[in-house]
Amino acid sequence: MTSASIIKILVEFNLNGNSTQWTPLNNGLINDTYLVKEDNDEQYILQKINTQVFKNAGILMANIQFTLPILNADDYEQITFLKTRSDKNYLVQNDEFWRMMTFIPNSTTYNTTTNPTTAFEAGRIIGKFHQLLQHIDTALIEDTLPNFHKLSHRKDEFKQALQNATKEKLNVADKAIKKAQHFITELAHLNTGSLPIRVCHNDTKLNNILFSKTSEKALCLIDLDTIMQGFLFYDFGDAIRTIVNTAAEDEQDHSLITFNEALFTSFVDGLSSNGPILSSAEKESLPLGAVFMPFIHGLRALTDYLNNNTYYKVSYENQNLDRCLSLFNFAEKALDRKHYMARYIKNALG
Structure with a gap:
């Protein structure tokens, strides 16, 4: 991805593309994922959905949107998807399917554990x-x-x-x-x-x-x-x-x-x-x-x-x-x- 194309995507999600940094995350085997950080230290996860695998990404996002409000409790953190300028929770641009979600601060993942x-x-x-x-x-x-x-x-x-x-x-x-x-x-x-x-x-x-x-x-x-x-x-x-x-x-x-x-x-x-x-x-x-x-x-x-x-x-x-x-x-x-x-x-x- 070029800087110009990433900036266009960030703008569609109502972010200032010129005041953000992004870093590819390589854990996933299917989608392309980026960590996005604004100058004010707000962080997000940007993903390009692999539409060769997920052939109907609209249904995918509908399932997520339906379950997310229920996946919320004192001991279960809620994830939020950012809306685009057209008020959707995903973006289709040049036949590519993108979404942006909040990054939960001070969080991490593990590939394996001994703990x-x-x-x-x-x-x-x-x-x-x-x-x-x-x-x-x-x-x-x-x-x-x-x-x-x-x-x-x-x-x-x-x-x-x-x-x-x-x-x-x-x-x-x-x-x-x-x-x-x-x-x-x-x-x-x-x-x-x-x-x-x-x-x-x-x-x-x-x-x-x-x-x-x-x-x-x-x-x-x-x-x-x-x-x-x-x-x-x-x-x-x-x-x-x-x-x-x-x-x-x-x-x-x-x-x-x-x-x-x-x-x-x-x-x-x-x-x-x-x-x-x-x-x-x-x-x-x-x-x-x-x-x-x-x-x-x-x-x-x-x-x-x-x-x-x-x-x-x-x-x-x-x-x-x-x-x-x-x-x-x-x-x-x-x-x-x-x-x-x-x-x-x-x-x-x-």
């Missing part, structure tokens, strides 16, 4: 998110990414990628392909028929939780693009894969990939601190959900690798394959602890 307090707070804030949204009519929330976590859909995409991939890629990814086929069989036992449909965040990795730098308290969930219908084990499993594992998502040394039981118990304790918000069937689904979510992310990364890296941003050719193998390795470790997780969840959540 039980951070794990507890992550569990608490995810539980609070679901507590606040539990009475919403889910029919009012539209799917921005249909079949996002649906195993049959991801399996079909994977099969199509296998047919289209080059022989070289198939050979390089042979180990990952065999692991994927094993997990697809294992996870066929995950029965969702008795589970209530909720409004879920659907992307509750640790770095989508905002924390206070001073109190260590979790403040709120961010990156709300995937607010859609779903099952609670989606949000549980996505959090577990990034909190209980202290290694990077694309870690190549699998001896560094952990299932840290102390962090797991802290997270579940944080979840339970919100009171009884889960049904019996939901509690029973959580251990396999902690296997399902790293696997489904790994399968998507493998599919993207076979499709020549068209979805996730990569910094080197085989990064999606490394992501896949790392995620599969954690899924294996979670599967080995399925009964341990079930016992602790039963004791902690009732």
Whole structure:
């Protein structure tokens, strides 16, 4: 982005583009994000939505606008979107889709953690998110990414990628392909028929939780693009894969990939601190959900690798394959602890 084009966008959001500074933030794998700072030290987050991924960004923003007023409590910080000069909460300019939101002062995110307090707070804030949204009519929330976590859909995409991939890629990814086929069989036992449909965040990795730098308290969930219908084990499993594992998502040394039981118990304790918000069937689904979510992310990364890296941003050719193998390795470790997780969840959540 040129300075002139950024300034034009800031002006549309009623900011003085000539008295601001902006810095790219590189954590996201999908959208382009900038930290914007005015001369008076006011800060904002500017994002360009990836419309190749989110093909109807208007629905995406409608879901967010509907849920944001409800996501507000003494122990849950509210995010606000700036309006444009035409009084919309997003801007379409030159076929690009932009939005601007407030930056919560003295806040930070973490990619991984070894701190039980951070794990507890992550569990608490995810539980609070679901507590606040539990009475919403889910029919009012539209799917921005249909079949996002649906195993049959991801399996079909994977099969199509296998047919289209080059022989070289198939050979390089042979180990990952065999692991994927094993997990697809294992996870066929995950029965969702008795589970209530909720409004879920659907992307509750640790770095989508905002924390206070001073109190260590979790403040709120961010990156709300995937607010859609779903099952609670989606949000549980996505959090577990990034909190209980202290290694990077694309870690190549699998001896560094952990299932840290102390962090797991802290997270579940944080979840339970919100009171009884889960049904019996939901509690029973959580251990396999902690296997399902790293696997489904790994399968998507493998599919993207076979499709020549068209979805996730990569910094080197085989990064999606490394992501896949790392995620599969954690899924294996979670599967080995399925009964341990079930016992602790039963004791902690009732």
